[in-house]
Amino acid sequence: MDLQAIIDGIVSELEPRRGEGKVADYIPELAKVDPNQLGIAITTVNGKTYTSGDAETGFSIQSISKVFMLTLALGKIGEGIWRRVGREPSGSAFNSIVQLEHEHGIPRNPFINAGAIVVTDIVLAGHKPREAIGEFVHFMRFLADDNSIHIDEKVARSEQETGFRNYALGNFMRGFRNIKHPVDHVLGVYFHQCSLSMSCAQLSRAGIYLANRGTNPLTGFSVVSPRRSRRINALMLTCGHYDGSGDFAFHVGLPGKSGVGGGILAIAPGKASIAVWSPGLNEIGNSLLGAEALEMLATRTGWSVFGP
Amino acid sequence: MDLQAIIDGIVSELEPRRGEGKVADYIPELAKVDPNQLGIAITTVNGKTYTSGDAETGFSIQSISKVFMLTLALGKIGEGIWRRVGREPSGSAFNSIVQLEHEHGIPRNPFINAGAIVVTDIVLAGHKPREAIGEFVHFMRFLADDNSIHIDEKVARSEQETGFRNYALGNFMRGFRNIKHPVDHVLGVYFHQCSLSMSCAQLSRAGIYLANRGTNPLTGFSVVSPRRSRRINALMLTCGHYDGSGDFAFHVGLPGKSGVGGGILAIAPGKASIAVWSPGLNEIGNSLLGAEALEMLATRTGWSVFGP
Amino acid sequence: MDLQAIIDGIVSELEPRRGEGKVADYIPELAKVDPNQLGIAITTVNGKTYTSGDAETGFSIQSISKVFMLTLALGKIGEGIWRRVGREPSGSAFNSIVQLEHEHGIPRNPFINAGAIVVTDIVLAGHKPREAIGEFVHFMRFLADDNSIHIDEKVARSEQETGFRNYALGNFMRGFRNIKHPVDHVLGVYFHQCSLSMSCAQLSRAGIYLANRGTNPLTGFSVVSPRRSRRINALMLTCGHYDGSGDFAFHVGLPGKSGVGGGILAIAPGKASIAVWSPGLNEIGNSLLGAEALEMLATRTGWSVFGP
Amino acid sequence: MDLQAIIDGIVSELEPRRGEGKVADYIPELAKVDPNQLGIAITTVNGKTYTSGDAETGFSIQSISKVFMLTLALGKIGEGIWRRVGREPSGSAFNSIVQLEHEHGIPRNPFINAGAIVVTDIVLAGHKPREAIGEFVHFMRFLADDNSIHIDEKVARSEQETGFRNYALGNFMRGFRNIKHPVDHVLGVYFHQCSLSMSCAQLSRAGIYLANRGTNPLTGFSVVSPRRSRRINALMLTCGHYDGSGDFAFHVGLPGKSGVGGGILAIAPGKASIAVWSPGLNEIGNSLLGAEALEMLATRTGWSVFGP
Structure with a gap:
């Protein structure tokens, strides 16, 4: 072929x-x-x-990063991740909050925004936001075997300034105690990994x-x-x-x-x-x-x- | 192996x-x-x-019949079927009616009850219920190359007498004109194919x-x-x-x-x-x-x- | 004044x-x-x-009849009615079925269709459909002190032939055992009282x-x-x-x-x-x-x- | 009497x-x-x-303040308020976010949290948060003819630290452009008026x-x-x-x-x-x-x- x-x-x-x-x-x-x-x-x-x-x-790469963040999080806490995020298709839009209310703050899967925010919270554990971002960039360079990979800071800032829906998702899950770190920290990392x-x-x-x-x-x-x-x-x-x-x-x-x-x-x-x-x-x-x-x-x- | x-x-x-x-x-x-x-x-x-x-x-076999009914319906009207039923996971229970109301009587996929009722309506076209049931049994015998396959009439009757939720789904979609035949006919066929x-x-x-x-x-x-x-x-x-x-x-x-x-x-x-x-x-x-x-x-x- | x-x-x-x-x-x-x-x-x-x-x-009079049917039902079983129907605004359309699924077949109030169907089921208790319709007409003549009040049979038939959504509601609640009589009977009475x-x-x-x-x-x-x-x-x-x-x-x-x-x-x-x-x-x-x-x-x- | x-x-x-x-x-x-x-x-x-x-x-007084904030907001922009908040019962809990997603960021009424946050945003217009809080306290003293009325700062702080759900609501509506000021400012005022x-x-x-x-x-x-x-x-x-x-x-x-x-x-x-x-x-x-x-x-x- x-x-x-x-x-x-x-x-x-x-x-x-x-x-x-x-x-x-x-x-x-x-x-x-x-x-x-x-x-x-x-x-x-x-x-x-x-x-x-x-x-x-x-x-x-935006949401494609969710695959790699999931890989990182699984490496950190293993299958325990599934206590905080589901494995089912959502049947709704990428940024829907309806399901979160019906299912008590547990996102349906790690590839919708809410789920990826939980995954980010897991990757963040024990780190400062800047360190977590660094770890992710390092991981991606390692996977692609290419040290030129980097984050586009302009995109990250642009997302941070307009990502109200993601702040809503983060705070909503924090209310259900399914986000452990300050929402600002989690979303800081989240917006950066999307901006690779x-x-x-x-x-x-x-x-x-x-x-x-x-x-x-x-x-x-x-x-x-x-x-x-x-x-x-x-x-x-x-x-x-x-x-x-x-x-x-x-x-x-x-x-x-x-x-x-x-x-x-x-x-x-x-x-x-x-x-x-x-x-x-x-x-x-x-x-x-x-x-x-x-x-x-x-x-x-x-x-x-x-x-x- | x-x-x-x-x-x-x-x-x-x-x-x-x-x-x-x-x-x-x-x-x-x-x-x-x-x-x-x-x-x-x-x-x-x-x-x-x-x-x-x-x-x-x-x-x-119950809902497993939905795979074979879908095969039959695709054989009858081809990809036109997708105008009446979706291809996405539902994100809800097999007999949920919520999604149907939000999406105007179009079931999410042919493998939830509502979707299979639409598929049955398609298979029924131009037939009397008894004929459609006969065609399905014939098809299954042909696929399995086994003429002993039959419908368990007791199960079919049992379903018919207690399947209120399915009558609700059928009538609901009829209200949206996504069921073309009398609901009683469609569900008669539906309950029989499940009872194979x-x-x-x-x-x-x-x-x-x-x-x-x-x-x-x-x-x-x-x-x-x-x-x-x-x-x-x-x-x-x-x-x-x-x-x-x-x-x-x-x-x-x-x-x-x-x-x-x-x-x-x-x-x-x-x-x-x-x-x-x-x-x-x-x-x-x-x-x-x-x-x-x-x-x-x-x-x-x-x-x-x-x-x- | x-x-x-x-x-x-x-x-x-x-x-x-x-x-x-x-x-x-x-x-x-x-x-x-x-x-x-x-x-x-x-x-x-x-x-x-x-x-x-x-x-x-x-x-x-259509849904205005729901006020009088409620009055009749309260006369029959008193405040026990509230075990089968709620007293809260629905926050949705008159014929929505979504709420019924979320709240296990208990309609939000007696003035949406689902609630009035339950009320009709209560009025029907111990009667044939024809008798229940007769009782309602009699009650309305008594209230208005006017024996010329009657049901428009053409309207009743018209509703009966096209009221798929109401059949859906009735069957759905029957599935939750919140309708006790055959759905056809209940809706027969329901469509007639609306047609006064x-x-x-x-x-x-x-x-x-x-x-x-x-x-x-x-x-x-x-x-x-x-x-x-x-x-x-x-x-x-x-x-x-x-x-x-x-x-x-x-x-x-x-x-x-x-x-x-x-x-x-x-x-x-x-x-x-x-x-x-x-x-x-x-x-x-x-x-x-x-x-x-x-x-x-x-x-x-x-x-x-x-x-x- | x-x-x-x-x-x-x-x-x-x-x-x-x-x-x-x-x-x-x-x-x-x-x-x-x-x-x-x-x-x-x-x-x-x-x-x-x-x-x-x-x-x-x-x-x-908590949510009772919503009546007085609504009175203030109506005084500021009159009936125009109803372009940003509805007048219908919600059919759901005080802090539900589901309805907001279904209705594009327009809260059902001014007495659920989301609606009161929009009302607060309206009262805030042209002011610094501190000024808006001051205006509200002044208004309440005027209404009750009692200058001893004051805000309990401990309660306000307590709410501010744990009110994740309200931050979610605020950010969610900001995403729909139905909140005009920074969410932190709006909620700062919101938590203070509740704490009167x-x-x-x-x-x-x-x-x-x-x-x-x-x-x-x-x-x-x-x-x-x-x-x-x-x-x-x-x-x-x-x-x-x-x-x-x-x-x-x-x-x-x-x-x-x-x-x-x-x-x-x-x-x-x-x-x-x-x-x-x-x-x-x-x-x-x-x-x-x-x-x-x-x-x-x-x-x-x-x-x-x-x-x-």
Whole structure:
């Protein structure tokens, strides 16, 4: 299978549609991104990376960071995390607070905002906010084997100034004692991890451990156990795209996590880690062309977990 | 891999736990079932069937029938079905009506009761209820290649007399014009298809087309296209266990559909169709030992779609 | 105070606005009513009735019947009724089912559809549906001292054929065992009581007991105790206009109950019973001109219970 | 009617029940209050004040302040306030956030926490927090004609440190742009106005304008117009006791506003302003003995707005 030809074909077929979708505008800094960009990168379990389009341009990974923060938190407190956050699809928007009231401050899963805020609270334990942010950046550099990865401070500040809904979620859960640290500290870390800037190439390398039984084939380091790797993939499949997770599974058939910056990380277990990026979003808030590119890729490679 | 040894081992390890869980009692006829039963059957894409425990005893497949009714309905009107039913996990109980009010009578997916009632309405089109029931039984006999499969009329009557919630769902959607036939007709068919009696062995054979790109390897007949087969699997994974779908994906990692009769059908794409049965349910309404047996099986075979 | 001059003035001021609002169309038979009608009738505790406009024309009282059915049910089982229906405003539409699911089949109050269906189930106890309907008609003739009052069978049939939402509510509550009789029987009675045809003049006489400490000054009969009369008024004020009850209290300041036929019954405790009718509804489903006429009347008479 | 004898009788009959109910404990400072207290004060439109029991002891008026803040806000921007807050009962708890999400950040009424936070935001306009607090204290001293009224800073601080849910509400509405000032400022004012300390005697005098067509008979000052006075009373009746408003209207039949400090202010339009206080709360969060005392009072005086 000629992966390079496949992704070049996809990028070329989507060429006329560059710019489709709506760039996220609720975070002012993100609204400034040029919408006409499209990149794909695939890193295989053999350690090779294939790229096409704007695959080397950095973008704000936003919610994709939730996968890596979950990995960090699981490393810290293990399966105890599930006492504070659920594992079920939410059936509602990424920033809904309704479910939290009905379920006593326990978010449905770690990939909606409320859940990721709890995960951040766990990662923060015993640290100052600045240290926790540093640990996360360090972890991402380690995963991608690339020390140039960094946080975009402008984006972080922009989020911090406008993220009222996230402050609401944090305070609401604090009221239920499911946030242990001062809400300002937790959200300081939360907004920074969302603001990590990475390219498709870097992202596909950072996620490869999930396709390779928990071990990074590039560095040989074991990040998580095979079982934990499977479980993170399962969560990505059922909960990775907010209230569009069912649809993504239906069309693409791969565990994935999207971010409002227009990136999507998808995992083909046993085969490859795939990162796509295009800033225009569909109505649920996932990259429009990114999702289409992944559907084309899954069809052409036969990598869907639901059968060739 | 010695599948026979694996399933014998599982049945034997679960031996001391037979009877755990709570048999469904809201349908009086189901409450009479002996709880101490446990069966497993695996049919592989090579056409071989392996059984262990009470794998030849018939039980009420209940909601597992929703997978086959969906297959029938897709065969009738194709992807047009998605104008009347969604593809997202519901985030609520199997018989919740709240979501229907918020989303104007469009059920979230075909595997919750409301969705399956819409699917039944589609299958009913142009038929008398008796004919539609006949067509479904015929379809199941064809899939399992077994003419002894039949409906348990006592269970059907028991459901019909106590299924007030389902009458509520049907009338509610009729009010939104998402049910086209008289509610009594639709529910007559609905209660009958739920009341099909099958053994694990029969069920694993009936489901094998979903593991084999849509084609039954036993008979050679193509039931659905490979793409449709993948999509049904995707729906089973994200929505097959009501509000426990995320948990099932997390622990088992296979597309599956459970029924309150204690049965679960699971699909290992490209490998096998698996049916387990044990009447005691967990608190979400899925077979307690059935789910455990499948978790053990997935671990020992490495069949999880999320990686070995 | 010259009541005749006041209501003549109101009818004449509203003359140019006749026909405003939207006639209920979800019950086909109601949609046929001429929208250009407007009537007012006041019956005082002294036993005098004043009328203006189309006050002698019969119309479908619809949900206004809920006040009288509640009176009947309280007469049968007393305060025990509150074990099966609440006394709080619903915060949602007249036919919402969401609250019922959250509160285990106990409707919020007797003036939303679900609550009135429970009340009907109580009135039905020990009777055949036909007898219960007969008892209600008899009661209304007794209250208004007018034997010409009757049910419009065409409207009743029209509701019966299209009232899917009410069948949903009935079945839903039957599932919670809060409906004791067959749903078909209960709704048969329910649709008939809604279909009572009365004029403003008749209605204002029928309601006068609520303004007069429970006793009809025209006939001298005690219908309910003073305390029960106060309590029914309280329920009309807090719950009589579905999710527009707060607004009605804010603008009019009188206990009232509206119906989708365009009628409103309002009570000025210690002073008078008022019936208005105009078929065009506002967006919440209350008579548009009827509510305006009552606001004008309350202002000009100083009858608001919240002060002159 | 001998009001002094009536209230002395009530206090004496409730003597053996002092201490019933549960003192609010979610605000640490309030939990310290001696539960065995009970006071009643009535100020009539003739300007006389009657007291019984602990009617001169100061207590934290808490949510009762919402009535006075609403009066202030209406004075500032008039009926424009209703673009930012509704007038309907909420059908849910005092601090629910669910409704806010469903209705785009517009609280249902000014007497639930979210609504009062919006009202506070309106009162804050053009001021520093300290000035707004000063204006409110000044207003309350003016209404009660008593310069000793003051804020309990310990309570204010206690609320500020534990009021996570209110911070959540404030941030949530800020996200919908229905809060204009920094959330910290708005809540600073909000927590201080809740922490006003007043006795029953002071409170009954402060509320007398609502019983007297908007004018304080003690000072002769017009506080609001008669129409506005009626409307505030209407809101108190339909929304004054959170999700227990219907029940309060049913049993007491007077506009009222309760606070978790155990106080209730009730208005008998055209007759009197009544303040009761007893710290033990019922399950909805209203003073248990306070509500009983008011029901006894309404029965014995015949002051229910729903008839004698």
